Amino acid sequence: MSIIVKDIKKGFSGTEILKGISFEFEPGKTNLIIGQSGSGKSVLTKCIVGLYEVDEGQVIYGGENFSAMNKSERKQIRTQIGMLFQGSALFDSYSVEENVMFPLTMFSDMSKEEMLDRVNFCLERVELENKNHLYPSEISGGMQKRVAIARAIALNPKYLFCDEPNSGLDPKTSIVIDNLIHDLTKEYNITTVVITHDMNSVMEIGENIMYIHEGHNWWTGNKHSIVTTDNEEIGNFVYASSFMKQLRGKLS
């Protein structure tokens, strides 16, 4: 089911960060939010999941107006949301296994064995077998990201949000994480929203892209149209490095 945002506005103490953003995030696709640092990508995502209240506009999950819901109605939607935070946000007093099991303990009626099966399945899916009893501080950043993905998919979410899933990771690990997110999206027909400013990710998994600039939805498209667009801003963003500029010269 899709997520539609309609004319979202959000500011903090006078300064408007989002000045009216509309977009449709499509199911079964990796939808990308791109833009420069500080452009409001994280703020937009937090508005969509309800961590921030929007000043104006609506967020609609599968036809239901999330913005107008009360707490308990929102909870129904939230149990269908998985989210990967910029810094993983694993519970550091819990082991890997307990982290992934946490949403199951809270929101499912599974028995202990069923939960353990599900946890192991999710950990296998992110290629982290036999790491169950390690703690977040004992594993690498890339592994933490993967545990966080496992935790996010534990309850079979309909919606998956990933805030910079590969920031701080080497290019090779980044691609692995990107592909993992992409595959999960296809496998379970999830509506996935990925925030990134990494061009590699854009080219790898950019099926439906929205570019935020100056608080507006400046440009939309996909990984094919982004390289051919003559939009000045996008051009500066895509071909930011001298390497990419040279490449562009060769291409044209």
Add this chain to the structure above:
Amino acid sequence: MNLFEHIGRFILMIGSAFKKPEKWKVLWKNFIHEINSIGISSLSIVALLSLFMGAVMVIQTASNIDSVLIPDYTVGFATRQSMILEFSSTMICLILAGKVGSNIASEIGTMRLTEQIDALEVMGVNSINHLVLPKILASLFIFPFIVLISMGLGLIGGGLIGTQAGIITLEKYIMGLQYYFEPFSITYSLFKTLFFAFFIATIPSYFGYYVNPSGGALEVGKSGTKSVVASSMVILLINLIITYFMLL
């Protein structure tokens, strides 16, 4: 934010904490965990403090009495009164407000900083209920025991030094302990302790929960300091109020 806004938000937080938990089993598990980290881990410091304070009180009282008109057993009596009425409840709680309070503030503050609280909320968990309620319940449960242990050990410490240093005989000391003993003084002390326990758990939770995440680790450190200062002041104030109404 001014004081009244803080108090308002604090009350709202308490309201949120006492909502029905998502899973009672999870609350129970967290409760047991908190009893350990708030209570059991404080026992050694409490024991040490109480033994030594009891001992010092015996020496102090004895050295300040040199009139023949005052009987020997006064040493036991005075030590008992000070330990039971104030030291074991108010002083121990003030000290634990420092130890436990800074712990709680930095734990919850770090969870805010690293978006663990956001992660809970996005999952649909009431994060205040999940994090704060077990701490409140554990404190209310364990603090009275801590205070009772402190009373017992304080009196033992006093007895040990008193008899070993030849200040007073054991019989006289015990006679002093029993002299005009009112069980109500223990009730009074434990009653105060419940209030202290509540604020030792909630004030640091408040400062940790609402730490400004853009301030980083520095801000988390400050929230620890603020919560120790605030909870100490609240303890002193409550002590004054309760003592005024219960003993006067």
